[in-house]
Amino acid sequence: MAETQNNSKVKVHEVTKLTPFSSNSTTAAPFTLPLTYFDTYWFKFPPVERLFLYQITELTGDSFNSAILPKLKHALSLTLLHYTPLAGHLMWPPDAAKPAIYYFPDDGVSLTVAESNSDFALLSGSGIRDAAEFNPLVPQLSISDDKAEVIAIQITYFPNQGFSIGVSYHHSLLDGKSCMMFIKSWAYFSKQIQSSDVHNANPSLAPELTPCFDRTVIKDPDGIDMVYVKHWMDFTGSSDTRSLKVLATAVDKEGSSDFVRKTFELSGEDIKKLRDKVNKINNEAGESKQLHLSTFVLTCAHAYVCQIKAKRVEANTTVEFAVGGDCRGRLDPPVPTNYFGNCIGSVIAEAKASDMIRDDGVAVVAEKLSEMIKVLKGNGVQGSEDKMVETIAMLKEKGHVMLTAAGSNRFDDYGSDFGWGRPKKVEIVSVDRTGAISLAESKDGGGGVEIGVVLKKQQMEVFASLFVNGLEDL
Numbered sequence: 092m093a094e095t096q097n098n099s100k101v102k103v104h105e106v107t108k109l110t111p112f113s114s115n116s117t118t119a120a121p122f123t124l125p126l127t128y129f130d131t132y133w134f135k136f137p138p139v140e141r142l143f144l145y146q147i148t149e150l151t152g153d154s155f156n157s158a159i160l161p162k163l164k165h166a167l168s169l170t171l172l173h174y175t176p177l178a179g180h181l182m183w184p185p186d187a188a189k190p191a192i193y194y195f196p197d198d199g200v201s202l203t204v205a206e207s208n209s210d211f212a213l214l215s216g217s218g219i220r221d222a223a224e225f226n227p228l229v230p231q232l233s234i235s236d237d238k239a240e241v242i243a244i245q246i247t248y249f250p251n252q253g254f255s256i257g258v259s260y261h262h263s264l265l266d267g268k269s270c271m272m273f274i275k276s277w278a279y280f281s282k283q284i285q286s287s288d289v290h291n292a293n294p295s296l297a298p299e300l301t302p303c304f305d306r307t308v309i310k311d312p313d314g315i316d317m318v319y320v321k322h323w324m325d326f327t328g329s330s331d332t333r334s335l336k337v338l339a340t341a342v343d344k345e346g347s348s349d350f351v352r353k354t355f356e357l358s359g360e361d362i363k364k365l366r367d368k369v370n371k372i373n374n375e376a377g378e379s380k381q382l383h384l385s386t387f388v389l390t391c392a393h394a395y396v397c398q399i400k401a402k403r404v405e406a407n408t409t410v411e412f413a414v415g416g417d418c419r420g421r422l423d424p425p426v427p428t429n430y431f432g433n434c435i436g437s438v439i440a441e442a443k444a445s446d447m448i449r450d451d452g453v454a455v456v457a458e459k460l461s462e463m464i465k466v467l468k469g470n471g472v473q474g475s476e477d478k479m480v481e482t483i484a485m486l487k488e489k490g491h492v493m494l495t496a497a498g499s500n501r502f503d504d505y506g507s508d509f510g511w512g513r514p515k516k517v518e519i520v521s522v523d524r525t526g527a528i529s530l531a532e533s534k535d536g537g538g539g540v541e542i543g544v545v546l547k548k549q550q551m552e553v554f555a556s557l558f559v560n561g562l563e564d565l
């Protein structure tokens with residue numbers, strides 16, 4: 092039984108292995124899926140954890156166990172038939188130059204079923220919540236020296252309140268787009284089961300949810316995949332450089348008891364005001380640059396300035412920014428939009444904290460992010476040794492301040508309806524370790540964005556007031 096700070100408890104009822112659905116006509120054959128340079132770039136980054144909270148008031152144990160859980164399990168099994176690599180493992184055999192995903196019949200995804208007596212209304216709200224309360228709702232991804240799970244899933248029942256679905260996945264094997272394709276496919280089958288009998292069938296998925304596992308679409312004539320592997324091996328520097336273990340995180344989860352989580356929101360109107368403000372500052376400065384002032388850029392710029400101020404980062408500190416861009420449509424030739432794996436290209440840049448805390452700090456950061464996104468066009472999208480050298484140098488720097496965003500305001504997280512309605516709340520739990528903000532489009536649409544932030548309690552109070560005041564000043 093996992094016990095969190097304020098005595099709320101999560102009791103694990105079952106840990107089981109769910110295999111891809113098989114019938115006489117359909118059984119997944121063994122296979123190996125190689126890693127591309129996108130995958131090997133993210134090889135050592137810690138897992139991503141997403142949580143979807145579904146409110147069903149008056150949900151009883153009987154109806155959870157008889158109606159919800161069996162449908163979710165069966166739908167998951169059907170989904171895995173289409174997403175078989177998720178049931179496999181990352182391994183690095185002694186005779187292989189780099190790790191790969193290996194799937195063998197009888198492999199499956201670890202599924203934890205648990206029960207929580209936490210306050211669902213509080214957890215699924217936007218107010219200040221203990222960050223540690225969320226950890227028992229997502230499963231631990233099993234990663235040892237020689238074997239790593241690709242994904243692990245947890246379904247948690249909250250008596251009389253609802254249920255949650257938590258997923259933890261290997262950053263090098265799935266990006267946000269892939270994760271959301273998988274979740275949407277699982278949700279699709281779950282809804283199908285409720286309206287028809289698909290128990291013995293092998294139902295198909297819509298084209299946009301049908302994953303493409305073709306690794307040859309990522310061209311790598313210079314072998315950048317192995318260049319990245321070698322850099323990671325050098326960086327690890329331990330006796331077993333071929334270990335699959337991932338990096339320690341920015342914030343140790345065990346020591347995160349004084350961290351809190353809060354969700355902020357920018358409406359479409361707020362974004363417009365931020366855009367007008369940045370344009371006005373630029374016009375007044377006589378700047379004629381064409382800036383890319385998207386919702387993403389303006390949201391991050393506003394949140395990053397609040398973060399730097401709330402954390403009281405010293406003015407002479409060099410602050411690093413990382414933007415992860417989905418490169419499917421940016422590569423030449425483009426990769427299919429349903430490509431499943433990791434296709435995130437990262438761009439890193441820096442600025443002085445002193446420039447960010449100025450009155451025009453939002454414009455400074457917006458310009459920086461705008462330039463970074465432009466780099467993701469053309470050659471900047473391809474892998475290169477320089478990119479890895481830069482990344483490793485940043486990781487080596489002690490006490491560096493890194494600003495980045497997980498998730499996206501284009502993933503339609505709130506569209507993940509398994510048949511019992513849209514989620515009441517979505518969270519990227521793992522930002523409590525990485526220090527990133529998380530993004531999702533507003534639940535109610537309208538061009539707004541939800542921003543998930545984890546900070547120490549006192550910093551959060553400052554952040555909240557800066558976030559609101561920064562908008563009022565517009």
Ligand SMILES: CC(C)(COP(=O)(O)OP(=O)(O)OC[C@H]1O[C@@H](n2cnc3c(N)ncnc32)[C@H](O)[C@@H]1OP(=O)(O)O)[C@@H](O)C(=O)NCCC(=O)NCCSC(=O)CC(=O)O
Pocket residue numbers: 139266267268270383384385386387388414415416417418435464467496497498499501
């Ligand atoms: C690099 C970017 C972040 C930059 O985002 P931007 O929004 O600034 O830029 P953009 O070119 O995509 O879009 C700019 C403008 O184009 C239009 N536009 C683009 N795409 C659109 C779409 N799908 N629907 C509607 N409009 C769209 C809008 O007008 C938008 O402005 P406006 O916005 O004003 O309407 C993005 O392109 C991108 O790649 N996003 C995906 C990032 C991602 O995969 N993150 C997950 C990383 S993995 C991770 O973090 C873990 C995990 O998630 O699991």
